[in-house]
Amino acid sequence: MLAIFQFIISICLTVLYAVNINFTFALIDISKVILVFFVINLILTILVLLTFVLLIYTTEKYKHDSLSKHKMFNPFNEYIFNFLYRVKPIIIDKENLPQNNNFIVYSNHVEYTDPLYVKQVYKNYALAYLSKVELFKYPVLKNILRGTGCIPLSRKVGDRQALQAVLQAIKQVKAGQPLGIFPEGTRSHANIIGEFKSGSFKIAQKAQADISPVVLFNMHKTIDVFKFFKAKVYIKILPIIPYDKFKDMDTNELSTFVHDLIEVEMNTLKEMDY
Secondary structure (H helix, E strand, C coil), X not given: XXXXXXXXXXXXXXXXXXXXXXXXXXXXXXXXXXXXXXXXXXXXXXXXXXXXXXXXXXXXXXXXXXXXXXXXXXXXXXHHHHHHCCEEEEEECHHHCCCCCCEEEEECCCCCCHHHHHHHHCCCCCCEEEEEHHHHHCCCHHHHHHHCCCEEECCCCCXXXXXXXXXXXXXXHHCCCCEEECCCXXXXXXXXXXXXXXXXXXXXXXXXCEXXXXXXXXXXXXXXXXXXXXXXXXXXXXXXXXXHHHCCCXXXXXXXXXXXXXXXXXXXXXXXXX
């Protein structure tokens, strides 16, 4: 939406400029108009990004589970990571999206932008993430993470902060804010799926939350720097796994169960040659 709005404004202002200079089809006038069009777009892009940063800082302390707050960021997410980054997310089986907020998204992890594209799919939920603690060191990014309820997780063995993060995650999910988790714990950079860390499923069990499994496919194409055409990436929403279905499983069984579901669907996408 922001990209369309920017394009319309750019066209209108460029036309006004052309009228003002008594445009003719001479090469010099054509060159001027094209240059003005790109300059206007550049200025508008900078203004959009500055507006986004301003909103991040001014709303950071507002309640992190506010759906209106999350929805406010969605257009900027799509503008930056679809329009500017030249990516076309294709969502499969949207009818499998949860009917309430008592759920946790478990997904394979391909690239660092995965959470942003998953967030676009779950745009009608105040979805937060269990995120590695290192991400909270970067300006702007840390404000976004904190402001939307993301929870820092230390990956150091025996770190007490990891236990606190898990307890906080359980508390947030029980309070009605859904959570996103990448149980591989690292990125694959390809259409493969690594072993899941079974401990991440303790959150779903303790919070008595449903599981919304997601398959991310071709996400590694997002990192191509020079993309003439938009990179197509696929996000497939699998059917909800209700808490009653896995409440008697241990974390290892549940981890294997969800892993296998995602792996089967990924192999199906490979066979379909997307």
